[in-house]
Every structure is written in C-alpha cells, then in structure tokens.
Amino acid sequence: MKIRPLLFSLFLLAFLFNGLALTSINAQTQDFLYGDALPDAPELSKKGEYAVGVQTVNLINTNQVDILKSKDGKDPSYDRPITIEIWYPASVDNNAKTVIYNEVMGTAGDTLRPITPFTFKGRAYRDAEALKGSKFPLVVVSHGYVGSRYLMTYLTENLASKGYIVAAIDHTDSTFKDANAFQSTLLNRPNDIRFVINEMEKLGAKGSKNKIAGLVDANNTAIIGYSMGGYGVLNVGGAGYSQGLAQFFTGMTGGSTAITINIAGNAEYEKKADSRIKAIVAFAPWGMERGVWDAEGLKGLKTPTFFIAGSQDDISGYEKGIKAIYEGAVNADRYLLTYKNARHNVAPNPPPVEALAPSLHIDEYYRYAEPSWDQRKLNNVNQHFVTAFIGKHLKNQDNAKFLDIQENSNDKDWTGFKPRSSTGMELLHAKPAN
Known part of the structure; x- marks a missing residue:
C-alpha cells in the first residue's frame, strides 16, 4: 500500500510550508518599527503620504536663570543649551537609507540604573531634502523627566508623514544623559517650550539657511507634552502655576523667586499668551496632586486640549491628578482619553529589546511598558486620536x-476602529463654560 508514503509526503510538505510561513512572520516581526500599524490599528494611525526627513539642531537660549547655582535668593544667568530633533516632509531618492536612532537607557549618576546605550530603527531619512512648495503646521514635543527627544518617535515620525513639521526637545538637566536637580525641570520646562516655538519659526522663515526655510506655519502650532512635558505645555497654554508651587520652589532653591514668571495672575505671565498655539495634547500631565495648579490657574487654560491618561496612573495621579485638571480647565474645549487599568506610561515608544535583559533593573522596562496594555496598541491609538484632534484645529x-x-x-x-478592537477605553468631552 502507498497510503503511508503519501501521508508522510503530505506531512513533510505541511511542515516545510509552516516553516516558511514562520520564517516570513519572524522576518516581518523583526522589521516591525515603532509606530507601525498593528492589524487592529484604528483608521487614522496609519502613516501619511509624505516621506519623512529628520535633522538634529543645537540651540542656545541666552541669558537664562542658572537655577542650579542660585544662592541666597540671587539668580546667576547662563546660556542654556538645548538640542532638538526636527522631522519634516521630505523629498527622498531611491538610494536613501532610513535612520538609526542612538538612544540610552538609565539615568545619569544612578549606580543602580547606569547609562546603557542602544539603537533602534526609524522610518525617517537623516538630513533629507525638505519637500518644497507649501507650508506645514508646527508641532513641538516635550518629554518627561527623565526622557529624551527620541522617546516618542512613533508619533513624531507619524505626524511628519501627515504634513506637519515636528520638533522634539532634549530638555537640558532633564534627559537620561544629564538628569539634574528637579528645580531645573520645574523652572525651565515651559521656558524651553516657548523658546523652541520661537526658534522653529525663525528656522522655518523664508531666507533661513535651514532645510525647512519657508516651510513652517508657526501660526498653526500644536504643543504635545508627556508627564513633566504635560506640566510644561499646560502652562504655556495658559494654565498658570499656583502660589503654592512658587512657595515650594522658593524653599527648595534657597530663596529664588524665578518661577513666579509662570505663576497665574502675574502680569508678565499673562503677556506670554501665545495665539499661535491652536491645540494642546497632554499625556499624563504631572503636578495636580502636588498643588501645582489651583482652580484659578486652570481657568486660564483656554486653548483646546486633549488629555490622555491611565486610570491607574501612580505618578501623576488620576482622579485627583489628570482628571482633576481636565475637570478644572472649565474655559477650554477639552477631551480626556482614559486607558482603563493603565498606569503612567501611556505615551512612550515600546520597550527596546535591550530593556528585556534580566541583568537590567526592571524599571528600565517599565520606563516604557504598561503592565495591562500592549504598548504598540497604545501607540496606534495615540496616533489616531492625536491626528484627529490636531488635524481639526491646525488643518480645519x-x-x-x-x-x-x-x-x-x-x-x-x-468610529475608525475595527470590530471588537476598541475595548477598555473612555473618552470624555467638555465644552468651555463660557
């Protein structure tokens, strides 16, 4: 009988076919880059029509308060260095190669979590020629403490592919590589964001020597912040800090009153209102549980704002933290997207492969990962809603x-989600009281 040889041949063919299929799947998995769409990704998460260029620009913000050297109420000044990464619609030839980002884990000066370099692939093209012919709205991105300008490349690359020029900031004294005393972050976060908006307008003005000359529509700007970045963008958007924060800051700096420039009710702060900013996205903004804002300060937020939070956020807090900010910002048209059972890390890229090493501190993994969510799923949902929200306000x-x-x-x-894929979330919407 020849049945057994036939069955064996069929089994062998099936085995070989499955092996080839697994090899193909593994190859696809290895080629999966931060921000790529999962099979159940919502509609607006997909990449846009443009190829994306990326460049690094080093800036200097002159004559800033050197808060780390303040003493006896006296504030010396210094020239503050700030590095930004800019993503933009690009013109790319067929021989161009996509970027490899150089990043680190760990925290400067932390012996338990030492600086650990790693790399990851991106979809952008390093120093590609910018696409000429039309202006693009501006998006400025502010990372958490600690973090870096590469913390959210899944979003920065995605937005650039949809016709935005995106600048992500390395906040000096607040990155993995140079983390320093917290008073620098408290003081400089909103100041850095304002400075970068102004510098991006200059770099993008006609006649600038930068690649993006003539391409930046700074009058249509969105600002996006995560954690301490959220603390910063809300202040830049009009939510002045409380007198309680001013008193705390003075105590921790030996008498400096430098932060009063960003306190609600201060005439100088009120003059900083920026009509160029049309939309704000605040991921897990820090500070409400620590008294950073009060009711009067939150009333100053009038720019449309999209909040994103985890219901179990144990860093910024939820009910008395992020949701309280959302509820108190009564003069803004605002949304609150909540990921049920998520903690604080609702904004970053997925954990790099290197973070899975058992020799590393587990917090290197939890710098990125959410215990109850697939980070790639969060990334896709963030891309979807940020695209919808800033597209409404910056592109009509x-x-x-x-x-x-x-x-x-x-x-x-x-709407926009595939069947059975939109579970475990809540979206609240409140219109301005006036």
Whole structure:
C-alpha cells in the first residue's frame, strides 16, 4: 500500500510550508518599527503620504536663570543649551537609507540604573531634502523627566508623514544623559517650550539657511507634552502655576523667586499668551496632586486640549491628578482619553529589546511598558486620536466622527476602529463654560 508514503509526503510538505510561513512572520516581526500599524490599528494611525526627513539642531537660549547655582535668593544667568530633533516632509531618492536612532537607557549618576546605550530603527531619512512648495503646521514635543527627544518617535515620525513639521526637545538637566536637580525641570520646562516655538519659526522663515526655510506655519502650532512635558505645555497654554508651587520652589532653591514668571495672575505671565498655539495634547500631565495648579490657574487654560491618561496612573495621579485638571480647565474645549487599568506610561515608544535583559533593573522596562496594555496598541491609538484632534484645529479637518463618540468604548465599536478592537477605553468631552 502507498497510503503511508503519501501521508508522510503530505506531512513533510505541511511542515516545510509552516516553516516558511514562520520564517516570513519572524522576518516581518523583526522589521516591525515603532509606530507601525498593528492589524487592529484604528483608521487614522496609519502613516501619511509624505516621506519623512529628520535633522538634529543645537540651540542656545541666552541669558537664562542658572537655577542650579542660585544662592541666597540671587539668580546667576547662563546660556542654556538645548538640542532638538526636527522631522519634516521630505523629498527622498531611491538610494536613501532610513535612520538609526542612538538612544540610552538609565539615568545619569544612578549606580543602580547606569547609562546603557542602544539603537533602534526609524522610518525617517537623516538630513533629507525638505519637500518644497507649501507650508506645514508646527508641532513641538516635550518629554518627561527623565526622557529624551527620541522617546516618542512613533508619533513624531507619524505626524511628519501627515504634513506637519515636528520638533522634539532634549530638555537640558532633564534627559537620561544629564538628569539634574528637579528645580531645573520645574523652572525651565515651559521656558524651553516657548523658546523652541520661537526658534522653529525663525528656522522655518523664508531666507533661513535651514532645510525647512519657508516651510513652517508657526501660526498653526500644536504643543504635545508627556508627564513633566504635560506640566510644561499646560502652562504655556495658559494654565498658570499656583502660589503654592512658587512657595515650594522658593524653599527648595534657597530663596529664588524665578518661577513666579509662570505663576497665574502675574502680569508678565499673562503677556506670554501665545495665539499661535491652536491645540494642546497632554499625556499624563504631572503636578495636580502636588498643588501645582489651583482652580484659578486652570481657568486660564483656554486653548483646546486633549488629555490622555491611565486610570491607574501612580505618578501623576488620576482622579485627583489628570482628571482633576481636565475637570478644572472649565474655559477650554477639552477631551480626556482614559486607558482603563493603565498606569503612567501611556505615551512612550515600546520597550527596546535591550530593556528585556534580566541583568537590567526592571524599571528600565517599565520606563516604557504598561503592565495591562500592549504598548504598540497604545501607540496606534495615540496616533489616531492625536491626528484627529490636531488635524481639526491646525488643518480645519472635519474629524468630528472620530472625536464625538460615545464615552465607553465597550458599549459600541468606536468610529475608525475595527470590530471588537476598541475595548477598555473612555473618552470624555467638555465644552468651555463660557
């Protein structure tokens, strides 16, 4: 009989076919880059029509308060260095190679979590020629403490591919490589963001020597911040800090009053209102539970704002933290997207492969990862809603169907999401009181 040889041949063919299929899947997995769309990614998370260029620019903000050297109420000044990464729509030839980002884990000066270099692939092209012909809205991104300008490349590359010029900041004294005393972050975070908006307008002005000359529409600007970046963008957007923060800051710096420039009610602060900013995205903004804002300060936030939070955030807090900011910002048109059971890390890239090493401190993994969510899923959902929100305010896109949806994602599939894929989320929307 020849049945057994035939069955064996069929089994061998099936084995070989499955082996080839697994090899193909593994190859695809290895080629999966931060921000790529999962099979269940919502509609607006997909990449845009443009190739993306990326460049590094080193800036100097002159004559700034050197808060780390303040003493007896006296504030010396210094020239503050700031590095930014700029992503932009680009013109790319067929021989161009995509970027390799150089990043680190760990924290400067921490013996338990020493600086550990690693690299990861991006979709952008280093120093490619910018695409000429039209202006693009500006997006400025501010990382957490500690962090870096590369912490959210899944989002920065994605937005640039959709026709935005995106600048992400390395906040001096607040990055993995140079983390320093916290008073520098408290004082400089909003100041850095304002400075970078102004510098991007200069770099993008006609006649500038930069690649993006003539391409930046700074009058249509969005600012995006994560954690301490959220603390910064809300202040830049109009939410003045409290007198309680001013008193705390004075105590921790030996008498410096430098932070009063960003306190609600200060005439100098009120003059800084920036009409160029049309939208704010605040991921897990820090500070409400620590008295950074009060009711009067939050009333100053009038720019449309999209908050993103985890319901179990144990760094910024949720009910008395991020949700309290959302509820107190009564003069802003605002949204609050909540990932149920997520903690604080609702904004970063997925953990790098190097963070999985058992020899590293587990917090290197939890610098990025969420215990109850796939980080790539979070990234895709963030891309979707940030695209909808800033597209509405910076490009006048009609994205109401993606934003004006029922609160509970478990009740019905949200518009733009594939069937059965929009579980475990809540989206609240409140209009300005006046």
